[in-house]
Amino acid sequence: MSSAEKKTIGLKAALRDGAMASAPSFPDFAEVYRKAEQRPHRVRRAVLSTAIVAVAAAASFWVGIYWNNRSSRDGALIDSWSSSSSSAPTAVSVSTSGGEQSQVVLASTQSTAVNLFVQDLWESSSNVGQ
Amino acid sequence: MSAGKKESGRLTPATPKGASDSTAAGDDPFDLELAAEASRGDKGAFERLMWRWWDRIRGYCAAFVAFDPELAEEAAQESLIRIYKALPRWRRDSPLGGYLYGICRTASADVMRTNARHHAHSVQVGEFEAFSLESPHATGEADVLREEANRMLSAAMQELEPVDRSMLYLHEVEGKGLSELGKMYNLPLGTVKSRLFRARDKLGSLLKEMGYELS
Secondary structure, eight states, X not given: OOHHHHXXXXXXXXXXXXXXXXXXXXXXXXXXXXXXXXXXXXXXHHHHHHHHHHHHHHHHHHHHHHHHHHHHHHTTOEEEESOSSSSSOSEEEEEOTTSOEEEEEOSXXXXXXXXXXXXXXXXXXXXXXX | OHHHHHTOTTSOOXXXXXXXXXXXXXXXXXXXXXXXXXXXXXXXXHHHHHHHHHHHHHHHHHHHTTTOHHHHHHHHHHHHHHHHHHGGGOOTTSOHHHHHHHHHHHHHHHHHHHTGGGGSOOOOGGGGGGGGSOOXXXXXXXXXXXXXXXXXXXXXXXXXXXXXXXXXXXXXXXXXXXXXXXXXHTOOHHHHHHHHHHHHHHHHHHHHHTTOEEO
16 A cells, blocks of 8 residues: 555545444344333423422412511501590500400500500501501 | 535535435435334334434434544434434424434434533644554554544544534435535535535644545
């Protein structure tokens, strides 16, 4: 073989030779069927775990929403006060989160600490309470 | 196919034997029949179809992964699994060859992605010399030289993009025309032409640095 021949690569033949030399000789059909059978299970498992995560996320979201609403309802326990002429309430109606209503009568109409506390509480919750 | 070759005067005009099984002129009716039966769950038909396509599938996968034997085996096997699972979804109005090669392409790309370490190493020109060692499989001088040339070509192929490698393989070995390649890869004709030209040019330059010439 001359040096000129040595330096030439036939692209088509070399590509074919390279491919055939590196590629597997026989297909393994048993492995194909085995893996093809396995894949749906793998996909199903992934779908199931994704669904569990999604349900857990949704559940925690709704629990959070419920908890927030419950807390804000607790802040609006004072529904009304009996005396609108007084700067401080003499009696306030309160409702529990269970829906029970009762009235608290204050002993004094003066600006005592208890009255001011109730007034503050009323003012802070009056936008949702009445 | 030959018409496709005429579209690119700079590219090799050879048309391979046996490349007419799945061409722009249409798929082999027997392949279509087997594919239809296989899509209905007939494993025998699937195996017969795959045997008929085996050389094309394994050659394409090997070219896509730059003739890496491990990756080629994994890519070919993965392609078979995906073809088996995807055949029921094959629409008979779409070309079977394009469908199968498309599956092989995505399977090979996924195999390459999951085995990225194989491609982290880029072969330097100086390393080509290492390939001139005598192969234990080669017997005569001609065999040794041919194996050496093949190893160099393989190393040079690693420098090309996987899509360019596979496109070049389909064009050179399987005789696919430019328009058919365009449909397969969803690329305009001009892009296919320029990518093939650049791939061949780059391959030629790399081999020229080692004193080899493409024919």
